[in-house]
Amino acid sequence: MRTLLVPVEPSIHAERILELAGLVAGAFGSLIEGFPLRSFGMSAIGWDPESLITVDPTHWNESQTAAEAKAKFVAFMRAKGIAEDGPGPGEAARWRWAHDRPEGDGFLGSYGRGFDLTVVGQPGSEPGASTISTLESALFESGGPILIAPPRPVAQFGETVAIAWNGSTETARTIAFAMPFLQRARRVLLLADDGALGHAPSGEAIRLRLVRNGVPADLKLLPEARIRSGEAILREAESAGCDLLVKGAYTQSRIRQMIFGGATQHILAKARMPVLMAH
Known part of the structure; x- marks a missing residue:
């Protein structure tokens, strides 16, 4: 589990996903790659009708949302003492941010094929929660496993x-x-x-x-x-x-x-x- 992909949205729920990814990275010396999840518009309906989310595109600022997602990701990594990725091999956890990625959940699944694990949030109906379409894109399209973060951050994992x-x-x-x-x-x-x-x-x-x-x-x-x-x-x-x-x-x-x-x-x-x- 040396390479982790974490889609990031600028919501309060991002913290629990990043916490879990950080625990995995600490255990395996993983590289965590974050990218802004631009899941605006209408998400696919999964098993839960409440997972149908609509966003008025006239009130959606894509560049601002991506910048906020990156800021949240970078701030978390620095707070946890995780270093930015650099040249040469490393055994400690590292991070990097992916720029200029395509929009929507469809990209997540295909891009996830280049990683050992994709970390996503448990779907929910409350504002800012992860959607079932994000989870299912990673699950069905990446060809690999997904790790689902529960509603609250975890202090212990995998014992x-x-x-x-x-x-x-x-x-x-x-x-x-x-x-x-x-x-x-x-x-x-x-x-x-x-x-x-x-x-x-x-x-x-x-x-x-x-x-x-x-x-x-x-x-x-x-x-x-x-x-x-x-x-x-x-x-x-x-x-x-x-x-x-x-x-x-x-x-x-x-x-x-x-x-x-x-x-x-x-x-x-x-x-x-x-x-x-x-x-």
Whole structure:
């Protein structure tokens, strides 16, 4: 996790995203690249109708917004003692600011392919909150994992990690992306279905995969298909004191989750801890 991409908006919610990115960078000696997220106009509708945001373009000053985003980013980095990137290799965390980037969330996903991780905020309906379109652009278009900052800044991150294993391709991929975090964790709790997963590996098979990668995980089997319940996953993770949740995103279709609900939808709305997701 040596390269992090952080889209920045000049809102009060940017602080929690930057705090989380700073914790990751401190742990891995990462380069944090920020760029102004110009998501004006109308955002795409995700699973939550409240995520439909409109902005009157006559009151939108693009250059001012970008300047404010940069000022917030740079001020945070200097306050945390993170140095600006320079020539030569470095083991300590560094930052740089990307100038002259295209507008909108569409750029975020494609540009994110050049980074190990994209850090975004949990979507919300309050003014200035991150939007579901920003999150889904990074999730579906970057080809890599995203780290979702919860509503409040976190002081501790990645010490106790929960993994929600439901047998899906998306979660198998997310576990692979999460390995640097898992190998640093003090404790890893693997939550898995206790029923038949067909040809998918069992929870014990995933536990052995983790052990062989230097991750001594504890396995907890959840009855009655509760591993497919976002509410049950969060309850188990919170009761174990986890400060990071690893889960594949949208292992059911987004349309189905919009209509019937789903684990991803619930976790994106309710998680109070950072969540690492990939699709």
